[in-house]
Amino acid sequence: MMLHFTKMHGLGNDFMVVDLVTQRARLEPERIRALADRRFGIGFDQLLLVEPPSRPDMDFRYRIFNADGSEVENCGNGARCFARFVLDQKLTARREIAVQTAGGNLLLKVADDGRVRVDMGTPRFAPNEIPLTADTQSHDYALDVDGQTVHLDALSMGNPHAVLDVESVAQAPVTTLGPLIEAHPRFPRRVNVGFMEIVSRQQIRLRVFERGVGETLACGTGACAAVVSGIRRGLLDQHVGVTLPGGSLSIEWAGSGQSVIMTGPAERVFDGRIAV
Numbered sequence: 558m559m560l561h562f563t564k565m566h567g568l569g570n571d572f573m574v575v576d577l578v579t580q581r582a583r584l585e586p587e588r589i590r591a592l593a594d595r596r597f598g599i600g601f602d603q604l605l606l607v608e609p610p611s612r613p614d615m616d617f618r619y620r621i622f623n624a625d626g627s628e629v630e631n632c633g634n635g636a637r638c639f640a641r642f643v644l645d646q647k648l649t650a651r652r653e654i655a656v657q658t659a660g661g662n663l664l665l666k667v668a669d670d671g672r673v674r675v676d677m678g679t680p681r682f683a684p685n686e687i688p689l690t691a692d693t694q695s696h697d698y699a700l701d702v703d704g705q706t707v708h709l710d711a712l713s714m715g716n717p718h719a720v721l722d723v724e725s726v727a728q729a730p731v732t733t734l735g736p737l738i739e740a741h742p743r744f745p746r747r748v749n750v751g752f753m754e755i756v757s758r759q760q761i762r763l764r765v766f767e768r769g770v771g772e773t774l775a776c777g778t779g780a781c782a783a784v785v786s787g788i789r790r791g792l793l794d795q796h797v798g799v800t801l802p803g804g805s806l807s808i809e810w811a812g813s814g815q816s817v818i819m820t821g822p823a824e825r826v827f828d829g830r831i832a833v
């Protein structure tokens with residue numbers, strides 16, 4: 558049987574997107590890892606599976622798998638690509654789409670210019686909700702990493718994020734410190750690691766070492782987590798532009814108990830099919 562897919566990206570964070578509303582397939586972790594391979598497979602950071610919802614008040618459910626085959630709770634750039642995909646495939650005519658993810662429900666709006674605005678839900682800070690092993694909630698956790706003390710903030714955007722302040726993202730130890738924090742035993746489900754350079758109260762630069770992938774060109778939930786961290790520590794204003802290696806996102810957060818709003822592009826690259 559042939560399975561149709563679409564290759565998409567949000568700021569260079571790239572996806573294989575599969576419609577499982579009109580098609581049927583089961584992809585095991587080993588097959589996902591093979592398909593994600595950039596030389597022997599299709600090549601992608603995440604696989605997105607679009608499915609019918611399990612609740613009548615939702616339009617779709619979508620599931621997210623990292624390149625290492627692990628299923629995860631949330632994906633910001635993926636959410637925008639998902640919204641463009643269901644419209645382009647005519648799976649819906651609605652420009653306002655409610656979707657279930659493993660990390661919670663999201664509300665997405667596709668603007669006339671194709672940019673997508675996503676209500677990413679409320680950030681969570683309690684250590685057990687991240688999850689992070691810690692006695693008390695803080696915005697400054699000290700982690701022993703190979704005998705060195707590293708200070709970071711941590712929070713959940715549905716998925717777990719650590720945020721480190723750096724002087725310069727160009728010099729940041731993303732590929733050396735990133736994997737050590739990603740797999741640190743105090744993060745029992747591993748963690749996405751963001752390196753944030755604050756340029757002004759309305760602008761940051763960010764690089765993210767993603768759990769289950771490695772450094773990507775952009776991470777939507779990572780951008781939300783970094784901005785939330787900066788706002789809650791009094792370092793950033795409510796509307797912040799985030800420059801990532803693959804492009805820019807706009808993030809807004811009005812503070813405690815409020816949803817984080819992310820706006821950015823979503824692009825289709827090509828369509829293909831594989832035998833399953």
Ligand SMILES: N[C@@H](CCC[C@H](N)C(=O)O)C(=O)O
Pocket residue numbers: 570602603623629630631632633634635716717749767768769770773775776777778779
């Ligand atoms: N690229 C994503 C995040 C994808 C999931 C992440 N790697 C995790 O394991 O939680 C984004 O744009 O948010």
